[in-house]
Amino acid sequence: MISDPVVIDGGDRSCVRLLLELRGHLAGLAPGTVVHLIASDPVAPIDLPAWCHLTGHAYLGPVDGAETPTYALQVADAPRPTSPESPWRPR
Template sequence: MTARPAPAADIVVDGTGLLCVTLLLRLRAAIDGTGPGSVVHVIATDPAAPLDLPPWCHMTGHDYLGPVPDDDHRVFALQLAPGARHLYNSVRSGPCGCVLPGGCWGAGHDGVSAVRRGRAGRS
């Protein structure tokens, strides 16, 4: 099976230097008002980005397309879906300073692990 080339980007979100939820919040702000079917390339230096982006896409309803070959940056692609959910309309900061829906859930929270565990939105 041959890998398909990533579609060209309609939007590029530069998340260089951003960690955890900050990257997802920047992504959310960048795509606000962008139409379904748009392809977004996310430049990310956070080593957890390949773990964070697929579940974020799953929770919001967007399509995660995977890594994009790039010689200079770590780039990941997603495609915006019609009727996607907006998770960050009512956020509150948790004890660790994260801004997940409903805040965080305790000690050792890295800002995104609750999203990976499927607990986002619960208080």
């Protein structure tokens, strides 16, 4: 059974703030859940794949046909933790 992706609207938040919030959202989701992140920060297409690589979440790429910049990722079974105040640094 394939469920619809969870949509998280990051709006125009900077990537640092966006990653802090995203980490919290993902912590409550089941492994394998696909997430569509709406993010207008121009750095998102660079930072999000790097953050996914760091944490172990699977970056699935831009979502085709989305009205606003949207990126897909899949929640990892056992994501690697990051620093509470710095989501781009391993704990």
